[in-house]
Amino acid sequence: MIRYLTAGESHGQALAGILEGMPAGLEIEASYIDHQLKRRQQGYGRGGRMKIENDQVRILSGVRYGKTLGSPIALIIENRDWKNWLEIMAVEGERPVDVDYIGVVRPGHADYSATTKYRYDDVRNAIERASARETAMRVALCTIARKFLEDVGVFIGSHVIRIGPASYESRDDIDGKIGEWTHASCGAYKVTEEADKSEVRILSPDVSERAIDAIKEVKKAGDTLGGVFEVLVTGVPSGLGSHVHYDRKIEAQLSQAIMSIPAVKAVEIGEGFGNAGKPGSEVHDQMYPGEGGSVRRKTNRSGGIEGGITVGENLVMRGFMKPIATLMKPLHTVDLQTGKAVDARRERSDFCAVPACSVIGEAVIAPVIANAFVEKYGGDSIEEIRERYKNS
Numbered sequence: 001m002i003r004y005l006t007a008g009e010s011h012g013q014a015l016a017g018i019l020e021g022m023p024a025g026l027e028i029e030a031s032y033i034d035h036q037l038k039r040r041q042q043g044y045g046r047g048g049r050m051k052i053e054n055d056q057v058r059i060l061s062g063v064r065y066g067k068t069l070g071s072p073i074a075l076i077i078e079n080r081d082w083k084n085w086l087e088i089m090a091v092e093g094e095r096p097v098d099v100d101y102i103g104v105v106r107p108g109h110a111d112y113s114a115t116t117k118y119r120y121d122d123v124r125n126a127i128e129r130a131s132a133r134e135t136a137m138r139v140a141l142c143t144i145a146r147k148f149l150e151d152v153g154v155f156i157g158s159h160v161i162r163i164g165p166a167s168y169e170s171r172d173d174i175d176g177k178i179g180e181w182t183h184a185s186c187g188a189y190k191v192t193e194e195a196d197k198s199e200v201r202i203l204s205p206d207v208s209e210r211a212i213d214a215i216k217e218v219k220k221a222g223d224t225l226g227g228v229f230e231v232l233v234t235g236v237p238s239g240l241g242s243h244v245h246y247d248r249k250i251e252a253q254l255s256q257a258i259m260s261i262p263a264v265k266a267v268e269i270g271e272g273f274g275n276a277g278k279p280g281s282e283v284h285d286q287m288y289p290g291e292g293g294s295v296r297r298k299t300n301r302s303g304g305i306e307g308g309i310t311v312g313e314n315l316v317m318r319g320f321m322k323p324i325a326t327l328m329k330p331l332h333t334v335d336l337q338t339g340k341a342v343d344a345r346r347e348r349s350d351f352c353a354v355p356a357c358s359v360i361g362e363a364v365i366a367p368v369i370a371n372a373f374v375e376k377y378g379g380d381s382i383e384e385i386r387e388r389y390k391n392s
Helices: 030-041 080-084 111-118 124-130 132-151 171-178 187-195 205-221 250-259 354-377 382-390
Strands: 003-007 014-020 057-061 073-078 155-163 227-234 238-241 264-269 287-289 295-297 309-311 315-321 332-334 341-343
Touching: 003 132, 003 354, 014 132, 030 057, 030 132, 030 354, 073 132, 111 124, 132 155, 132 354, 132 382, 155 171, 155 187, 155 205, 155 354, 187 227, 227 354, 238 250, 238 354, 250 264, 250 315, 250 354, 315 354, 354 382
Parallel strands: none
Antiparallel strands: 003 014, 014 073, 057 073, 155 227, 227 315, 238 309, 264 315, 287 295, 332 341
């Protein structure tokens, strides 16, 4: 089973991670992972932290001469900003007298919920681990699973379809931008390549321009914006996932992965939200005879999944990200140490991180699909898996 764990605080020494279950023989280099880490740091509306960090990964174990060994893979990303937090984030020793205890919590953040759950006496403990900084290591670990998928012809991509009030007018407009690419197995890669040319990862120049204007406005107002991103997977074979148990349904696993991203509050598979208000005749993807006895569809409203199992069409899912909880014009809150009404804390943060969130969305679904792939085709090495897949 492919799974991973991360460790580290936002302003600690480093982020660490372990990925296990990756088959042996997969070619992987740090530079391949670093490319995805750089993509995560891009996007109009990012804050000052991205000017400090230049995320680069070090592979500590599980890889020899550029190929995975089948053993656990350990990664580390050092936090360059840690040098400015040596006393505040010290692992050992006594707390310096000039390091304040934080009691003021931010609405919409894990500040309050985590502080009360774990009985912290300092909100800083919650801030550090709940920070989206942790997703840098997730992107690094999941990129190895992404490389595995690309080696078997499965590609993941994404683009942003809404930031605040700026969005496409219809689904037809979106499909018009991506339709010609998504017929190829590597089509998702093309979508990502084109989206990365935009500062906000929006394929439409008009929507992109309006999104940047909206971010500029909230920045002046000390506010933040959320939005919607779409993740696509092309080259997906049929038969991944299962209907026999609730936790083996692949859309449930994909949804959990997307929902695990900080600030994501909803997920949609295919045209899920819109389908809920339509009759079945306008929802279900009708079937037609294909080549060699196969079945094809002219629509993909189900997002490539029926009954918890992939059907051989592209996977389509969307994440809905709320505005970031740190506002430069703070909301009303409470100081947990005094019980008094105060303005929320200002932590260094982004004004809009939807473009970055879309890149994280690409990453976190990779282990889900890779795990389902290994479960179906089996094998301890990439060569064995390729052979079984080819002969299936």
